[in-house]
Amino acid sequence: MFPDDLRIWLNHFEYHAQHPRRIPEGLSDRLTAQERRLIAPSLATFQLGEQSEGATLLRAASRFAKRHDLAALVAIITLFIREEQRHAALLGTFMQDHQMPLKHGDWTDQVFRRLRRAAGLELYLHVLIGAELIGNVYYRALEAATGCQRLKVLCRTLVADELAHIGFESHVLLALRARHPAALRSLTRFAHRSFFVSTAAIVWLTHHAVLRQAGYRVGSFLRACAAQYDFYLEPAGRPLVPA
Numbered sequence: 001m002f003p004d005d006l007r008i009w010l011n012h013f014e015y016h017a018q019h020p021r022r023i024p025e026g027l028s029d030r031l032t033a034q035e036r037r038l039i040a041p042s043l044a045t046f047q048l049g050e051q052s053e054g055a056t057l058l059r060a061a062s063r064f065a066k067r068h069d070l071a072a073l074v075a076i077i078t079l080f081i082r083e084e085q086r087h088a089a090l091l092g093t094f095m096q097d098h099q100m101p102l103k104h105g106d107w108t109d110q111v112f113r114r115l116r117r118a119a120g121l122e123l124y125l126h127v128l129i130g131a132e133l134i135g136n137v138y139y140r141a142l143e144a145a146t147g148c149q150r151l152k153v154l155c156r157t158l159v160a161d162e163l164a165h166i167g168f169e170s171h172v173l174l175a176l177r178a179r180h181p182a183a184l185r186s187l188t189r190f191a192h193r194s195f196f197v198s199t200a201a202i203v204w205l206t207h208h209a210v211l212r213q214a215g216y217r218v219g220s221f222l223r224a225c226a227a228q229y230d231f232y233l234e235p236a237g238r239p240l241v242p243a
């Protein structure tokens with residue numbers, strides 16, 4: 001995979017750094033009091049999650065890039081972090097415009113941050129991609145749950161960026177997995193899938209009000225998350241064990 005594929009991803013992130021997706025002016029921005037009550041605490045947690053602690057990821061990526069002579073990786077991760085910070089800013093501005101309090105701490109966010117801090121690049125990406133896959137299901141649900149045009153377009157904008165993030169992260173993870181011996185690869189897949197399903201269950205427990213409003217029930221939400229996971233990390237017909 002590496003150097004050529006990374007160049008393609010670097011082109012993608014450079015292009016979007018120069019041409020960030022914008023929320024058009026003049027969209028209807030009306031949120032009912034009931035909607036506001038429903039989404040405010042949940043949105044605050046996701047806004048907090050978007051504020052990635054770039055230094056940890058950048059450190060892990062720099063170590064990895066140095067070991068494998070992949071300078072492009074550091075440039076990609078730098079632009080990726082900026083894009084996530086932009087998501088946090090877009091959500092933060094929307095919340096402030098609607099008098100929704102921002103969160104400065106949340107136990108689920110703390111758990112993710114601690115895990116990522118303890119990790120090398122591969123484990124970091126395993127944790128990160130789980131959050132991004134579930135985040136995408138959540139943002140699509142939020143878009144369905146609200147009548148506010150600005151929030152709908154904001155959710156669509158985030159999903160468009162996140163799809164590329166997930167594409168990049170899964171690309172790197174599948175390449176890294178393929179380098180491991182078969183036994184370690186099976187163990188990693190099992191451990192990661194179990195961790196992912198547990199995370200999705202916690203997201204259901206803590207955000208079910210918004211998810212229910214979008215028509216999800218616990219089973220359909222977990223199935224939607226698992227389908228995303230399988231699409232990106234267990235691609236059909238693409239053996240993880242190269243011949």
Ligand SMILES: [Fe+2]
Nearest residue numbers: 050084087162
């Ligand atoms: Fe994001």
Ligand SMILES: [Fe+2]
Nearest residue numbers: 084132162165
């Ligand atoms: Fe992302």
